[in-house]
Amino acid sequence: MVPISWYLILSAVLFSIGVAAFFIKRNIITVFMSIELMLNAVNLTFVGFAQQWHEVSGQIFVFFVMVVAAAEAAVGLAIIIAVFRARSTLNVDQIDLMKL
Amino acid sequence: MTLRRLVHCALALTVAFAGLAALYLNLGAEFAGLAQLLVYVGAIAILIVFAILLTRGDDTAESVFSPSGLAGAILAAAVFAVLAWAVETSGIVHPAAIPAAPPEPMRSIGLILMHRYILPLEVIALMLTAAMIGAVILALREKRPQPEQIQRSSAQ
Secondary structure, three states, X not given: OOOHHHHHHHXXXXXXHHHHHHHHOOEHHHHHHHHHHHHHHHHHHHHHHHHHHXXXXXXXXXXXXXXXXXXXXXXXXHHHHHHHHHHOOOEOOOOOOOOO | OOOOOHXXXXXXXXXXXXXXXXXXXHOOOHHHHHHHHHHHHHHHHHHHHHHHHHOOOOOXXXXXXXXXXXXXXXXXXXXXXXXXXHHHHOXXXXXXXXXXXXXXXXXXXXXXHHHOOHHHHHHHHHXXXXXXXXXXXXXXXXXXXXXXXXXXXXXO
């Protein structure tokens, strides 16, 4: 039986990788993928605690997070494609139309 | 994250999703594991790959070891340090012996989802439908000329 702290540490590692990719990479699709990675890290924490306390609510909440992530993925990728059509770039430094 | 090509990043992310699904199944959470497998490995990975293919030709080579990259790495290391410190010092993760109960079967998850969480379920279904319609409207841009083009052509 693996203690839950290992799962929490793995979740922290995944979240940190997501944070690093979010700040380092300049391609908007990579930024998007790092957001998905961070969501998954939080889901791992939920499942770990749900398993420790034998709670069903943890899995229910993971399910809701997944649905929200799916909706976010669909809308986000549609926005990315629309932006690419309009600006023909994916670099977040060059998509600065709303900057003052 | 450090891979150069975007497609390799997406494939690595898919492998990570599959590994997480295996971890959920290992933890006894069949519902979450199978949902992860269906939603992430099945749907979102394909969606990301399609987005990469549709936005081809923008493979800007970027170096990870730039000043801003160093700042991001330091920030991520700080986040990890705080999280690891919180995990190690909290008393929750080293509990007194919790009686081992059998893992919750799928049936109880379905019953609870249909009884106690029926309103959130309906709300999230509505939100997902709205998001899908919005995504289709955003992605399928109509072939009408833009308003400034109309004005320009009428001025000529």
